[in-house]
Amino acid sequence: MRYLVTGGAGYIGSCVSQHLIDKKHEVIIVDNLSTGLKKNIPRKSQFYKINIQDKKKIRKIFKKHKIDIVMHFAAFIDNEESVLKPKKYFKNNYLNGKSFFSCCIEQGVNKIIYSSTAAVYGNKNKRVSEKDKLSPMSPYPLSKLFLEKYLDKNKRKISCIILRYFNVAGADQNLRCGFNINKGYNLILNLCRSVYQKKKLIINGNNYKTKDGTTIRDYIHVNDLAEIHYKASKLINNKKVYYKLNCGYGFGFSVLEILKEFKKISKKKINFExxxxxxxxxxxxxxxxxxxxxxxxxxPKHQSLSHLVKSSLNWFNKSYKKNNNKVYK
Ligand SMILES: NC(=O)c1ccc[n+]([C@@H]2O[C@H](COP(=O)([O-])OP(=O)(O)OC[C@H]3O[C@@H](n4cnc5c(N)ncnc54)[C@H](O)[C@@H]3O)[C@@H](O)[C@H]2O)c1
Incomplete structure (x- = not known):
């Protein structure tokens, strides 16, 4: 099959592209490198440095390559930034996404996988299922939800799976691609920074009603997520479906539990407050x-916490300039 992947220079898009190539499929990547990394782009893919909102150029790609399936990852993902700059998120994640999808539909490319987020559910005191009420708490998940709603409106014209990711972590098993170590803010990245750059970790809140007072997340390894995309694409290719699916393991870890695992694996002191x-x-x-x-x-094949932490540390270590060549096994 031939896939068009937007955001394929980014963390998840590149790992999914690599997985599709490993399965002997063809991948065309569209990315403007606003947060993505050139070194993440798989060698065997075709890359176009384009903004997804540029309909003229996107149409040209559809005309040149007969695309079977589109996977749309391109977006801004920094929740904290979205609170400060909501318009930036509304424009890129919703308006640009809408322009891109309308171009796909216009060109008859109607098999779509869309990367959404579990943050559309907001605060729920239980494991969430797809039927639960949606209540995004900040502009980032709201912008992702707007684009879900655009697909809802067009569902008769498309075969589509919306994947709502929980927290994604880890890197490609052969360390060919992974997260950008210089951009963004999330617990895994910050713990890697604490281990390698001795940066102090700030834990936001320790008096929540959870087992140890810190927040709890369901972490999914990016390799498992890549396989989900592959399987989902086979499904939308074989029959017309319209599904929204949660992507997580069904269990969570608190901030302090993750911190403890980083400490155990790296054997380093982690400075935090x-x-x-x-x-x-x-x-x-x-x-x-x-x-x-x-x-x-x-x-799932990669759900052990120690594997997830080792994989994240190994990628960070490989990407970090002052590489000390340590590999966690
Ligand atoms: N990382 C997570 O834990 C997580 C969780 C839930 C959902 N998601 C979703 O997964 C998707 C991918 O996230 P990621 O972590 O790989 O982020 P990322 O920032 O690493 O990748 C996004 C990619 O999109 C590109 N991009 C952004 N706007 C673009 C535009 N207008 N035109 C062309 N390219 C553009 C960036 O350059 C980057 O390469 C996003 O849609 C995000 O909402 C991620």
């Missing part, structure tokens, strides 16, 4: 992945 709660932070975010497992027959 407790900071204030942030208004937009979700307290507990855990998936109920039953629908995903049933519909695409997915079995």
């Amino acid at each position: 407790f900071g204030k709660r942030r208004k937009f932070d979700i307290i507990i975010s855990i998936s109920n992945p039953s629908k995903l497992k049933k519909l695409i027959n997915w079995k």
